[in-house]
Amino acid sequence: MFNKSVHRRRLLAGAGAALLAPSLVRAQDAYPNKPIKFVVPWTPGGATDNISRIITARMSELLGQQVMIDNKPGGGGTIGTDAIAKSASDGYTVGLITVSMFTMAPALYSKLPYDPVKDFSPMAGMAMWPNMLVVHPSLPAKTVPELIALLKANPGKYNMASSGSGTTIHLAGEMFKQRTGTDMVHVPYKGSAGAMQDLIAGQTQIMFDNMPSCWPHVQAGKLRALGVTSRQRSKAAPDVPAIVEFVPNYVVEVWMGFGGPAGVPQPIVDKLAAAGTKALEAPEVKEKLAALGSDPWPMAPKGLHDRIVSEIAVWAPIVKASGAKVDG
Secondary structure: OOOHHHHHHHHHHHHHHHHHHHHHHHHHHHOOOOOEEEEEOOOOOOHHHHHHHHHHHHHHHHHOOOEEEEEOOOHHHHHHHHHHHOOOOOOOEEEEEEHHHHHHHHHHEOOOOOOOOOOEEEEEEEEEEEEEEEEOOOOOOOOHHHHHHHHHHOOOOOEEEEOOOOOHHHHHHHHHHHHHOOOOEEEEOOOHHHHHHHHHHOOOOEEEEEHHHHHHHHHOOOOEEEEEOOOOOOOOOOOOOEHHHOOOOOOOEEEEEEEEEOOOOHHHHHHHHHHHHHHOOOHHHHHHHHHOOOEEOOOOHHHHHHHHHHHHHHHHHHHHHHOOOEOO
């Protein structure tokens, strides 16, 4: 039997939706109409923070609204990353997508508070660089083979600093230990800046730091560089050998991009992706990234999503073989 009241409610609902649709489109067209928060899950001063500031400064100019850095350190990066996942899907909170928190963390954490594939809207790639094996100048090792010999002769004697358990800096060291049969004591910090400060002071002796944050200290003579973790030598430091020249199958490539929580409307994803990619084309951005030992890494939303999925499969067996595990 035909129900006139139900039919009327459906007509009114349809008319309301039709009226709302143009408003939604206009709101997305006007985006952004206020500042955008960009979450960095680590303390200020590290490689990811420095590079984020370089790129978001240019993005602010392109978008006509300030893209503000919001540092949320702790939990090896999980606290800030989870904050991105749980933010509103309106495009006004975005943040870093990194190899450590999206492709390594699933195998490291017994209770990861977010799903790196389902809980995010990947937007664009930002930068790629190697880690660099650096040591305090007092350490009696000037090459990778000399360091391996020193560690084998003194198992557990020397400390290896990192920016936190489960980060690329930590796992680069764990992979080195695994590949070389050596032993170092892992000393995690809440971010790269504190770890670097103690390394320079001689409180720790070894670190597999992100090249953008440690390279200036090497150039200043405060640290000694023994190798880089990339497949080939870095263009920024051609005299520093790749560790793989001495240690077979040792490669760690570090990348970072950005994204928002799942459900960000596609027009907003596209606008932010375009701004991020365009920012990498600016000569001053390229120059600043090169000075930090990093290369621009343009990557479309789907490409970034696919990279996350593929590298989760790559890192899972490596993490398991290393024995590295983080409770939380």
